[in-house]
Amino acid sequence: MPMSTRQEHDLLGTREVPATAYYGIHTLRAAENFNVSRARVHPELIKALATVKEAAARANLDLGYLPAEKGRAIITACQEVARGELADQFFLDAYQGGAGTSTNMNVNEVIANRALEILGRPKGDYATIHPIDHVNLHQSTNDVYPTAMRVAAIRLLLPLADELAKLQEALQEKEAAFAGVVKIGRTELQDAVPVTLGQEFGAYAQAISRDRWRLYKVEERLRQVNLGGTATGTGLNAPLKYIYLVNDYLRRLTGIGLARAENMIDATQNMDVFVEVSGLVKAAAVTMHKIASDLRFMAAGPRGGPAEINLPERQAGSSIMPGKVNPVIPEMVSQVAMQVMANDNLIAMAASQGQLELNPFAPLIAHTLLESLAMLAAAARIFRSECITGITANPERCQELLAVSPALATALLPYIGYEKATEVVRGAVVSSRSIKEIVLEKGYLTSDELENVLTPAAMTKPGTVGAVKQGIKEKGKA
Structure with missing residues (x-):
């Protein structure tokens, strides 16, 4: 039985879209154009965009630019998407041209068609609710997308800072537990004057503390948004009352102390704030990598290495060597850290390639930064719960090497x-x-x-x- 479709059109012509789809022709074309990887637009970015759309709909509704029934339907649809519903309708590749226009249109189309459904109208009835004329009213990709990037980054940055705080606490507990374990120190992997195992873990905790504090503070740098700046930051086609009101609503909806950027052209052109944030995320990754590397070295053995500590055993380590157990958690942490370091370089390159009034590589910046934030938070949590808390010392071996x-x-x-x-x-x-x-x-x-x-x-x-x-x-x- 042939699939039921509906016809939609854009400036390039007419296409058949599945009748049940909430997405539309713009999403369809983008899916065909950018099918280059299995990486999808980060779900936190979609949720943030939906929240930005809700703020815009509320402002437009208050100011009389949207009829009450349509405005309420759009708001309800925005709330559903912001909760993660209709996630299967957001399948675009993370690597896409157009500075985020495809993702913005994907969100516009899904919200419009869900709002039509709420009103009892068929999907694609854009004369009633249009993805651009109503859902995207007084907006541009160039102000809503960077704003959503900031909201999504803050929402992932704070959990990362919290996970680092918990990791710091776990390391401090080991500092106290190992305070009496004296061992050989090492500089350049050669014997050095003695230290306690507790002192080493205390130094790890102090380094993580710095990373946690830096990330906690840098969140403030993301709070200035260009919402209301429309295409180039000038605010063309956005009423002044709307510009103030939409930012007020976004603050209320997110619970984040967001503020309209003093210079919205600057906030539209430049992505340096994401470079700054990424740099500090990279610094945290470097610290975690160093700790993971140290733990692997101190646990090396059980007979042919230092074996000064024991890491929790998490899985069998070899398909041929019986009884072998590998330091899999520190190895995972190191690999995540390396990816974060590589992502930081990508973000720097992408941010440097903006031209004049816009950076066309915002999707790459968004994808890599949000990936780094989410991965490093997960790695910190697993590092703490599956490795650090279960580490034990081998005092006799430490004394043997020291002697x-x-x-x-x-x-x-x-x-x-x-x-x-x-x-x-x-x-x-x-x-x-x-x-x-x-x-x-x-x-x-x-x-x-x-x-x-x-x-x-x-x-x-x-x-x-x-x-x-x-x-x-x-x-x-x-």
Whole structure:
């Protein structure tokens, strides 16, 4: 049985559209033109656009530009789309030309046809409710799309900041739990002076804290919108009362402290704010990648690596090696972080390619930024719940590695000097003996003195180890 269709027309001609479809001819052409990937327009952008359309409909209704019945039907349709309903009607490829016009028209058509359905009219009866004349009244893609980008970004940015706060708390809990676990420090992957495992986790928490705070604050940079600026930011065809009222409604509907940009031409032309936000998202990704990499290293083993910590076991790690378990959560976090870093570069390139009054690559900026925000928030949540909270320490292994490390000789510097300490280290490495044995053999310090100087726990704090308690003379002092 042939599919029932309806005819719609645009400036290029007439096309058959499925009779049951809420989308229309503009969406149909865009679907044919931009079928390049499996990536779809981010659902948060669709929801944000629907909220912007509701704000416009309410302003136009209040000012008498929309009849009451039509205005109410459009508002109801906008609310449904903003809740995520009719999601199957938004299937356009994320990579599209036209600075977002295709997505804007997709939203206009779905809202118009759903509003017609609410009024009991057939889909495609655009003489009653038109996607452009009514749903897009006093708007342009060039003001509603960037505004929706900002709303969607804020809605995803704040959850990311919250997830980072929870990750920070989890790391701080491990800082306290591991405060007494002394281990070898490492600089450039070589043995360095001792630290506690708690100190390492405390440093991770501090870095995440900075990222969380930066992202929380940068949300303010997204609050200035160009809604009402229409095509180029001049506000042509948008009544002044509408411009003020539509922004008031958008603030109320979103619960976000949005404000009309002082210079709407600037806000229409330039996408640098998204570059700024993306840069800070990238910084958070860098921090998470570094932590994930450290955890993989410290957990490497179980026999051939440091094995200073144990990561929670999440799945079998090999189809051929029995019993192997891989650090899959940190690996996932690192891959997400790399994608976010790559997305940041894409956003910078796309933002730099705007010409004169508009940036045609806004869809790429929207897709990559929203993807980064959503992915990194999910990665932070999983990192915390499936990895960080379940980490345990191997104090015995930490002590074993620490005991044979030549880095302990650093504590000898105030007493025997750099040259003799270097000689001790070389002797210990060549002979596979301990630092203490070499020092005693050469007579540089007594056994009692060494007991206080070579105290790894004391080396994790400021000051000269052993000097006060033992009264040992420091080199160069009487």
